[in-house]
Structures are given as structure tokens and as C-alpha cells.
Amino acid sequence: MAKYSLVGLNGNAFNVIGYVKKCMKEEGCTTKEIEDWTEKVLTSGGYNVLLVEAMDMIDKLNDKQEDEFDDDYEEGDENLIDEEDTTEEESEE
Numbered sequence: 001m002a003k004y005s006l007v008g009l010n011g012n013a014f015n016v017i018g019y020v021k022k023c024m025k026e027e028g029c030t031t032k033e034i035e036d037w038t039e040k041v042l043t044s045g046g047y048n049v050l051l052v053e054a055m056d057m058i059d060k061l062n063d064k065q066e067d068e069f070d071d072d073y074e075e076g077d078e079n080l081i082d083e084e085d086t087t088e089e090e091s092e093e
Contacts, residue, residue, distance in 0.1 A: 002062045006054060013050055017041060020054050027061045 004023045009016065017038060024034050041053045 002058075003065045004058045004061055006051075006058060013047055016050060016054050020057050023058065023061050027064055 006016065006019070009019055021034050021038060024037065029037075037053075037057060041050045044050065044053065
């Protein structure tokens with residue numbers, strides 16, 4: 001499930017920019033990355049372009065968050081498998 005979404009957000013351009021900047025900060029983007037993205041959307045040519053750029057950034061942030069979750073899940077699986085293998089070996093002895 002996506003952590004970030006533009007659905008239901010007040011569609012005012014400055015509200016959208018503020019929301020995306022907040023999301024970027026939460027995901028650990030640098031100040032420079034946030035400033036560069038903001039400059040890009042403010043000079044890119046209008047509201048429709050802003051929405052496309054905002055959706056692209058939200059997608060990237062959600063993908064990043066999902067990748068981190070997948071990594072954590074895989075590590076947890078490995079530990080679970082190791083514990084099961086150890087239990088089976090002890091039972092056989």
C-alpha cells in the first residue's frame with residue numbers, strides 16, 4: 001500500500017508543492033534535492049506539468065519506501081527460516 005498519495009489533497013499548486021516537499025523530507029531527500037525539485041516545478045510551465053512532476057515524485061518515494069519494506073521483510077524471512085532449520089535439527093537428535 002502506498003504511503004503517500006495526492007488523492008484527496010487540496011489541489012492548490014502551493015499546497016501540492018508543500019505536500020511533496022514534506023514527503024521528500026520524510027524519505028530522507030537532501031535539502032538540495034528538495035530545492036532542485038521545487039525550482040523545476042515552479043519554472044516548468046504550468047499547473048498540469050506540476051501535477052505530472054508531483055505524481056512522478058510521489059511514485060518514486062513510494063517505490064523507495066516499498067523497497068525498504070521488502071528488504072526488511074526478506075531479512076525477517078531469513079531469520080525465520082534459520083530458526084525453523086535449527087528446530088528441525090534439534091528434533092532429529
